[in-house]
């Protein structure tokens with residue numbers, strides 16, 4: 001499939017001469033209004049460079065620009081409005097998508113270069129909450145998008161499995177817990193112990209000291225403390241895995257914070273050698289006043305490590321192991337300062353690749369106004385949320401189409417899809433409030449709406465094939481583009497054309513919501529087309545041409561849904 005913007009930019013730049021192709025490319029727009037061309041050049045942006053008034057530039061270019069793909073060109077109030085030849089355009093889009101199928105929208109921008117993505121990263125012994133879900137969902141979408149664009153991705157789940165909180169947990173376990181209860185209650189019981197610790201520590205500050213001492217023991221591999229820690233990790237991982245299975249998300253590595261325990265020593269040594277550490281009452285920290293940031297504590301006075309220490313160590317390890325082009329860290333924006341601090345530390349250590357470290361922050365999620373905090377224990381557990389979504393969708397399916405095969409599986413795909421899509425529906429930096437009504441609505445701008453539109457396309461294709469399959473047959477590639485020229489049809493074709501570009505924008509801006517919003521636009525354009533034009537008409541040529549549009553939409557919706565981590569059931 002052709003890249004029309006590029007094609008025109010290259011022609012224009014040779015006509016204009018003062019501007020490079022890429023500069024012209026960045027000036028070209030897709031006008032929102034139908035009567036303003038398919039692609040348009042605002043000539044006032046070239047006026048200074050060319051030393052001519054915009055309308056003069058537009059008039060001159062209008063005379064010179066031509067080519068098979070261009071139907072006509074207009075010069076209107078300083079804009080050069082280019083209309084593409086819609087028959088060629090239609091044939092190019094349809095044939096392109098039918099050929100590329102699953103690969104439609106992909107590019108080889110990365111050429112195999114590596115992107116490390118640190119996402120999900122829940123904390124052991126604490127429930128996986130909706131904040132971690134957002135990290136999981138955004139991280140996974142970035143993983144799919146970068147992979148689709150030719151990068152090799154390494155997905156790392158940087159589990160929060162190290163730190164003083166494990167000392168607290170063991171103190172609490174030894175005082176108020178027992179083996180059976182932990183085996184039965186799993187994370188719920190671990191959380192109860194953790195909360196109990198904090199309640200008791202308010203009146204008995206001695207507990208905090210005991211907890212610190214116990215964590216030091218874990219760091220040293222103590223024969224009693226260390227196996228307890230391992231056990232807690234094991235229990236937590238099993239529960240997390242249930243959620244990953246529901247979501248259909250996987251990782252290349254589960255190397256959590258503890259993985260760096262035996263690697264931090266040499267990094268601390270390096271920091272000493274580089275004279276970056278200052279002593280502060282027996283602890284060691286890095287001053288960052290020159291950069292308007294508070295100091296970063298690297299070694300506690302009992303010798304134990306901190307979140308910063310582990311992140312610096314992990315980054316050095318990842319760079320030397322994977323030689324990444326970029327390392328992304330997907331977390332809540334509340335952690336922004338943490339990342340700014342340690343990115344600066346890497347820079348001060350003299351590593352030029354510090355510029356390749358990128359924090360990808362996102363906004364908070366609240367649940368119908370309820371906030372989510374671990375200390376108090378009033379967290380909404382993600383597994384409950386997902387199971388509830390699945391049950392609700394199941395009820396809807398029972399009511400509307402109780403004969404559906406694999407009801408359970410489809411309910412999972414839609415219920416989970418609704419929750420995932422909700423997290424990706426707006427710019428990631430925005431806070432979101434999860435509302436059941438909005439997320440599960442089949443009519444709104446939701447995951448279920450897109451999945452439903454996809455299933456509707458599948459159903460038309462099946463009907464066309466006598467109920468058998470959603471594939472078009474071989475000779476179907478001969479389509480008369482003159483038959484797919486109605487306004488709504490061109491509307492769909494244009495949306496299909498935008499797919500490749502939107503994926504690239506989503507990658508550049510690290511913003512999967514660009515793909516989710518695109519899918520809403522495409523689904524809406526398709527539903528307008530579907531509403532206004534019958535597909536399974538008598539005339540075989542017209543029927544085939546319209547079916548090809550349905551097939552192209554089906555392929556594109558499926559590819560797009562996959563990129564944001566949603567499945568696309570064929571029947572609903």
Ligand SMILES: NC(=[NH2+])NCCC[C@H](N)C(=O)O
Nearest residue numbers: 118121122123158159160331
């Ligand atoms: N390399 C990192 N710091 N990744 C993010 C870790 C997130 C942390 N475990 C949390 O739940 O807040």
